[in-house]
Amino acid sequence: MKILYQLSFLFIYISINLNSFSNYYAEIDSANQFYAKNKFEDAISGYKSIIDSGVESSAIYYNLGNAYFKTNNIPKAIVNYERALLLNPNDEDIKYNLELANTFIIDKIESIPPFFLKLWLNNFSMLMQSNNWAIISISGFIIFLIFSLIYLFTNKIVVKKLSFWFGIVIFIISISAFGFANRNKNLLTKNNTAIIMASSVTAKSTPDESGTDLFVVHEGTKVKVNDKIGNWVEIKLSDGNKGWILSQQLEQIVNYNNKKIF
Numbered sequence: 464m465k466i467l468y469q470l471s472f473l474f475i476y477i478s479i480n481l482n483s484f485s486n487y488y489a490e491i492d493s494a495n496q497f498y499a500k501n502k503f504e505d506a507i508s509g510y511k512s513i514i515d516s517g518v519e520s521s522a523i524y525y526n527l528g529n530a531y532f533k534t535n536n537i538p539k540a541i542v543n544y545e546r547a548l549l550l551n552p553n554d555e556d557i558k559y560n561l562e563l564a565n566t567f568i569i570d571k572i573e574s575i576p577p578f579f580l581k582l583w584l585n586n587f588s589m590l591m592q593s594n595n596w597a598i599i600s601i602s603g604f605i606i607f608l609i610f611s612l613i614y615l616f617t618n619k620i621v622v623k624k625l626s627f628w629f630g631i632v633i634f635i636i637s638i639s640a641f642g643f644a645n646r647n648k649n650l651l652t653k654n655n656t657a658i659i660m661a662s663s664v665t666a667k668s669t670p671d672e673s674g675t676d677l678f679v680v681h682e683g684t685k686v687k688v689n690d691k692i693g694n695w696v697e698i699k700l701s702d703g704n705k706g707w708i709l710s711q712q713l714e715q716i717v718n719y720n721n722k723k724i725f
Contacts, residue, residue, distance in 0.1 A: 490516075491523070498530055506530040521551035528560065537567045538682045538714075542658040545685070545716045549650065552586045568683030572702050588646040596644030603637030654717040657698070659684045661713075666706025670695030677706040688715065 494509025510527040528543035544561040551557060588596070610630030617623050662682050667674030670692045678700075680686070686698040689705065696710045 495526065498526065501533075503530045503533045507534070519546075519550070521547040521554065521557065523547075524550070525554075525557050525560070528564070532560070532564060537564055538658055538660050540564045541568070541683050541685070542660075542714050542716055545656070545658065549654065549716065550589070552589050565683070569681040570684040572684070572700055584643075584646065585650060588643040589650065591643075591647070593644045593647040596640045596647060600637050600640035600644060603633050603640060607634045607637060655688045655715075656717075657686055657688050657696075657713040657715040659686060659713050660711075664708050664712045666698065666704075666708050668706065670697070670707040674707060678704055680708075686713065688713075 490509060490513050494506050494513070497503075497509055498506035507527065507530045510523055510530065513523055514527075524543045524547035528540045528547060531537075531543060532540040541561065541564045544557055544564060548554065548557045548561060607630050610626045610633060613626040614623055614630060617626065659680050659682050664680050666677045666680065668677055669675075680698075680700070684700075686700055688696050689699050690697040691710065692707075694710050695707045696713070697705060697707050698713070699705045
C-alpha cells in the first residue's frame with residue numbers, strides 16, 4: 464500500500480511538471496507569433512509574463528531584448544541581452560545583438576578587459592547549471608571513495624597503483640566541479656552590474672541631492688553597484704569613476720532568484 468501511495472504521488476508530481484512544461488512552451492510559442500507579426504508590445508508582454516511566472520532562459524531574454532530593440536527601447540534591450548549572455552556566455556547571436564545595441568548609447572567609456580583566465584573560468588562554469596556541476600562533484604567524490612577502498616584492501620600492486628592514480632584524478636575532477644558549481648551560482652546570484660534606465664543621470668558625491676555633481680551618465684550605460692543607502696546606490700563606471708544615483712534610475716541585470724532556469 465505504501466509503495467502504491469508513493470507511485471501515485473510520483474505520477475501526480477510528474478503530471479504537474481509535464482503540464483507546467485506544456486504551458487511554458489505554449490506561452491513561448493504565443494509570444495514568438497506576436498513577434499513574427501511585428502506586434503512587439505504584445506510579444507514583450509508575453510515574454511515578461513513567462514519570466515514573472517518563475518521561468519527563465521537565455522532564449523527568453525534574447526527574444527525579449529529583440530522585442531525591446533524593435534520598439535527602440537535600447538536600455539531595456541541591453542539589460543535583457545546582458546541577462547541572456549549571463550546564462551549563455553558563448554552565444555554569438557546574443558553577443559552580436561548586444562554589441563549592436565551598445566552602438567546606440569551615448570556614453571563610450573573605455574573599460575579594462577577582464578583577465579583572460581577569469582573570463583575563461585566564468586565561461587566554462589556557465590556551460591552547465593550549478594546543480595549539474597554539483598551532481599558531477601558528488602558523483603566524483605563517491606567514485607573517489609570507491610577507489611580509495613580498493614586501494615586500501617587490495618593486495619595486487621597493479622590494482623593498487625591504478626586505483627591510487629584514478630582516485631587522484633577523480634578527486635581533482637570532483638573538487639573542480641564543486642568550484643565551478645559555486646562560481647556558476649555566484650555569477651547568477653551575486654552579480655552587481657546594472658544598466659542605467661533614465662535618459663540622463665547626474666552622479667553625486669554623497670547619497671543626497673545636496674551632494675556635489677561628479678559626472679553624467681546616460682541610458683544604456685553599464686555600471687557596477689557598490690553600495691546602497693536608502694533610495695541611493697553607489698555606482699562605479701568601467702573607467703573607475705564612482706558616484707551616487709537614485710536606485711530607480713537603473714535596473715540590475717541579475718534576476719534569477721527562485722526561478723526555473725532552462
